[in-house]
Structure formats: structure tokens, C-alpha cells
Amino acid sequence: MIFNNNSEGLNIPIVDVNGSLYSPSANRNCSIIVELISKTIPNSGKALEIASGTGQHIIQLGSKLRQITWQPSDIDKERIQSINNLLSDNVIENINPPCHLDATKDGWSSKYPNQNFILIINLLHLITLKETKTLLSEVFSALAPKGFIIIYGPFMRKGKLTSKGDVDFHKNIKKSNIKLGYKNDISLLKLFSTLGFLHQKTIEMPANNLAFIIQKPI
Ligand SMILES: C[S@@+](CC[C@H](N)C(=O)[O-])C[C@H]1O[C@@H](n2cnc3c(N)ncnc32)[C@H](O)[C@@H]1O
Numbered sequence: 001m002i003f004n005n006n007s008e009g010l011n012i013p014i015v016d017v018n019g020s021l022y023s024p025s026a027n028r029n030c031s032i033i034v035e036l037i038s039k040t041i042p043n044s045g046k047a048l049e050i051a052s053g054t055g056q057h058i059i060q061l062g063s064k065l066r067q068i069t070w071q072p073s074d075i076d077k078e079r080i081q082s083i084n085n086l087l088s089d090n091v092i093e094n095i096n097p098p099c100h101l102d103a104t105k106d107g108w109s110s111k112y113p114n115q116n117f118i119l120i121i122n123l124l125h126l127i128t129l130k131e132t133k134t135l136l137s138e139v140f141s142a143l144a145p146k147g148f149i150i151i152y153g154p155f156m157r158k159g160k161l162t163s164k165g166d167v168d169f170h171k172n173i174k175k176s177n178i179k180l181g182y183k184n185d186i187s188l189l190k191l192f193s194t195l196g197f198l199h200q201k202t203i204e205m206p207a208n209n210l211a212f213i214i215q216k217p218i
Contacts, residue, residue, distance in 0.1 A: 004013045013054050013082075018089070020081035026056040032206060033121065033152060034060045039147045040213055043067050045116030048142065050103045050135075051075070051123040055083035061119075062095035067093050071112070101176035104131035109141035115145055124188075125170070128179040133191065140195050143216040149197070152205065153194045156184045163208045185210060 013021035034057070041047075042108050044067040052072035062070045072095065074085050083098040101108055103120075104127055118139050124132055139149055148196050154166055161167045161182065170182045185202065192214050200213040 007091070013079075015156075019087060020085040020089075021054040021079060023054045023056060026054055029152075029206065029209075030057055030060050033057055033211075034064055036152075036205075036211055037061060037117075037119070037150060038064060038199055040150065041068075041117045045069075046114060047071065047117040047119065048112050048115045049073060049119045049121075050101065050139075052083055052098060053118060053122075053184045055079075055086045055098065056117070057121060058083070058095060059086055059090060059092065061090045063090075066094055066114075068117070069096065071096045072098040074098065075100065075102045097131055098144055103135050103138065103197075106134055106138070109138040112142045115142050116143045116147045117142060118149045119152075120149070122154075124151065124155075125173060125182050126180060128177075129183065129187075130179075132183060132188075136191060136195055136197075140197065140216060145216060145218045147216045148200075149212075149214045149216075151214070153209055155188070155210045158186055159172070159184050166208060185212075188212065 013023045016022040043065055047061075047068050049069045050073055052074050054059050055072055058070050058072045062210045074080050074083070077100070080100060087095060087097065103123075127135065141151065154169065161170055166182065174181045189199055192212070196217065197214045198217055200215055203211045203213070205211050
């Protein structure tokens with residue numbers, strides 16, 4: 001497993017005293033991500049988080065946006081266990097138990113239909129371009145009409161890496177698998193349009209990250 005250590009800092013979860021995973025990086029960017037989401041999406045409906053990791057983001061989102069039913073998910077058993085631990089320590093009725101989801105596999109959208117919001121934080125640099133296309137096509141199918149997707153993480157700008165931290169991190173990821181690494185913002189915008197999404201905004205976020213706000217049309 002590779003973690004995000006661009007200029008936002010290390011995203012290596014550590015084990016806390018209760019045996020749960022805890023990510024210092026998720027702690028740092030949590031409030032800004034919660035604020036962005038709170039002012040972007042409607043305050044009701046169903047939301048799916050892909051690659052929830054330690055669950056720190058969804059716990060805060062669930063506590064703040066109580067009219068939304070939140071579904072955490074991840075591919076990794078340890079992270080699912082950790083989210084379960086977090087949820088047993090903090091009972092938040094509008095957050096469902098986490099589920100196992102490999103978001104790069106064809107067909108998962110049929111199990112999670114009519115989502116009003118899908119959230120993806122710090123995943124796309126860890127999967128291939130082909131997997132990104134499958135993921136976004138499944139996201140399109142899983143979303144209800146007018147549903148939103150927010151994708152947050154480190155990206156190239158017009159094909160270029162724009163900080164030393166990003167250059168180093170991208171190189172490191174590629175060492176483990178040449179097909180992984182940062183995606184280009186322009187290629188993503190083309191992909192959104194090919195799939196039928198409406199691109200609402202791209203926002204510069206702290207630590208050289210980007211947030212893409214995209215909507216499925218009616
Ligand atoms: C860098 S961590 C980000 C976790 C969390 N979103 C955050 O920002 O703190 C990447 C996460 O993606 C998950 N992941 C990797 N490949 C995945 C896949 N194909 N489908 C779903 N989750 C995946 C990992 O298990 C891990 O929890």
C-alpha cells in the first residue's frame with residue numbers, strides 16, 4: 001500500500017491506543033474538506049464515500065450533515081475494521097456500517113444505486129488510468145440525476161508536477177508500479193465530459209491538492 005506524502009504530509013495511518021487506525025494527514029485536512037462539502041451539496045439524501053481509509057472524514061461529515069445517510073467503504077479489511085471501531089466509539093445514526101468495495105471493478109454501481117453524493121479523497125494517484133476510467137464510469141451509474149461527486153487529492157496541472165513534494169511522491173509511487181501515479185487535471189476534465197458529467201468547479205486546496213466538483217445532469 002502506498003500513502004500520500006505530498007506536501008500535505010504523510011498519510012500513513014498509525015495505530016492508536018484503542019487499536020484503531022489514525023491518519024495525521026486526514027486529521028489535518030478534515031475541517032477544510034468538511035467545510036467544502038457542507039457548502040457544496042444538498043443537505044439530504046444518500047452519500048457513498050469510496051476509499052474511506054481510517055474513516056476520520058466520514059465521521060466528521062456524518063456528525064455535521066445529519067440529514068444525509070453516509071455509507072463508508074474501502075477495499076482493505078484493516079481499514080474497514082478501524083471504521084467499525086470508530087463507529088462503535090461514536091454512535092452516529094446516519095452513518096451505515098462500512099462495506100467492502102473495490103471501486104475499480106466493473107459493476108459495483110448496481111449495488112449502490114441512486115446516490116446523491118459520492119466522495120473520493122486521495123485515491124486516484126494510487127490506481128491506474130484504466131482503473132480510473134472504470135471507477136468514474138461506475139460512479140456515473142451509481143449517482144442519482146443531479147447527484148454530485150467531489151474528488152480531492154494531488155494532481156498534475158496541465159501535465160506538470162508543481163512542487164518538489166509532488167515530484168518525489170509521484171516518483172515513489174511509479175517505482176512500485178509504473179502505471180500508477182498522479183493524474184493530469186486536463187485529462188480528467190476530458191474524461192468527465194466524455195462520461196457525461198458536468199464539471200462545476202476545480203478548487204485549489206491546501207498543500208497543493210485539488211478538489212473537482214462534478215455533477216451528473218438530470
Ligand atoms: C491514501 S488512502 C486515503 C484514505 C482516505 N480517503 C483519506 O484521505 O484519508 C487510500 C485508500 O484507498 C483505499 N483503496 C485503494 N485501492 C482501492 C480500490 N480499488 N477501491 C477502494 N478503495 C481502495 C486504500 O485501502 C486506502 O484506504
